[in-house]
Amino acid sequence: MKxxxxxxxxxxxxxxxxxxxxxxxxxxxxxxxxxxxxxxxxPLGAIxxxxxxxxWHGQKSWNGVAILSRxxxxxxVRRALPGDPDDVHSRYLEAWVKDMLICCLYLPxxxxxxxPKFDYKxxxxxxxxxxxxxxxxxxxxxxxxxxFNVMPTELDVxxxxxxxxxxxxxxxxxxxxxxxxxxxxxxALRKLHPGETIYTFWDYxxxxxxxxxxxxxxxxxxxxxxxxxxxxxxxxxxxRGWEKTSDHAPVWIELKR
DNA sequence: ATGGCTCCATACTGGAGA
Numbered sequence: 638m639k640x641x642x643x644x645x646x647x648x649x650x651x652x653x654x655x656x657x658x659x660x661x662x663x664x665x666x667x668x669x670x671x672x673x674x675x676x677x678x679x680p681l682g683a684i685x686x687x688x689x690x691x692x693w694h695g696q697k698s699w700n701g702v703a704i705l706s707r708x709x710x711x712x713x714v715r716r717a718l719p720g721d722p723d724d725v726h727s728r729y730l731e732a733w734v735k736d737m738l739i740c741c742l743y744l745p746x747x748x749x750x751x752x753p754k755f756d757y758k759x760x761x762x763x764x765x766x767x768x769x770x771x772x773x774x775x776x777x778x779x780x781x782x783x784x785f786n787v788m789p790t791e792l793d794v795x796x797x798x799x800x801x802x803x804x805x806x807x808x809x810x811x812x813x814x815x816x817x818x819x820x821x822x823x824x825a826l827r828k829l830h831p832g833e834t835i836y837t838f839w840d841y842x843x844x845x846x847x848x849x850x851x852x853x854x855x856x857x858x859x860x861x862x863x864x865x866x867x868x869x870x871x872x873x874x875x876x877r878g879w880e881k882t883s884d885h886a887p888v889w890i891e892l893k894r
Numbered sequence: 895a896t897g898g899c900t901c902c903a904t905a906c907t908g909g910a911g912a
Contacts, residue, residue, distance in 0.1 A: 646911080647901050671901090673901065697903085746910080748910095840898085840911095842897075842898040883900095884899085884911080884912080
């Protein structure tokens with residue numbers, strides 16, 4: 638079972654790249670973020686032709702998340718994070734696929750910090766942490782997957798000293814991540830590759846990919862019931878080098894059974 | 895320190911991203 642996450646930065650502008658990657662990487666379940674498309678503009682026909690079912694939560698211009706599956710039905714549980722009925726951003730989608738609860742998320746960027754956008758990020762993080770605790774208590778196979786917009790440690794930034802005041806790396810943000818993970822979640826990529834430099838995002842600016850000036854901000858957090866099945870994890874770096882590509886690369890894990 | 899690039903909207907410019 639191969640599960641992937643990919644911040645596509647525009648699902649329609651990225652469609653040729655997305656379809657090529659689906660064909661070459663052949664993930665069973667996919668979480669997409671930053672669709673940047675309203676609900677009715679999701680390219681369902683092309684996704685289905687590639688062999689995938691899809692559930693998505695779109696939004697005009699920004700945000701937007703989707704779950705794809707080629708291994709059976711996607712049973713939607715919720716399309717918003719509990720705790721704030723006034724939050725209108727499409728950033729969360731939770732569904733059962735086979736025996737697993739897949740939670741696809743796009744955590745707010747939060748810049749500039751400090752400020753209202755950073756407050757929104759921390760509030761969203763707090764609601765995610767509350768919800769995650771409840772999910773963990775169910776003692777079922779659950780995965781929190783997506784673009785967390787957090788570099789958890791200095792190892793996850795090409796130049797940590799340049800990022801200390803950034804919303805993605807500020808102490809409050811890292812603390813929030815570690816509080817969440819500390820509930821009992823396993824950071825899948827880091828678990829299998831301790832001490833290794835792993836990036837999932839490279840800025841479009843200044844030839845960041847060519848210089849390997851990257852960040853690790855796309856993550857898999859696995860409940861114990863899934864962590865014990867984890868056998869492999871990686872980043873499809875080559876996709877970041879394609880024409881008309883996203884600034885993120887796809888990230889994936891493999892589970893036993 | 896700054897600006898560099900790319901997406902989308904209803905557009906020839908601006909907001910957002912990270």
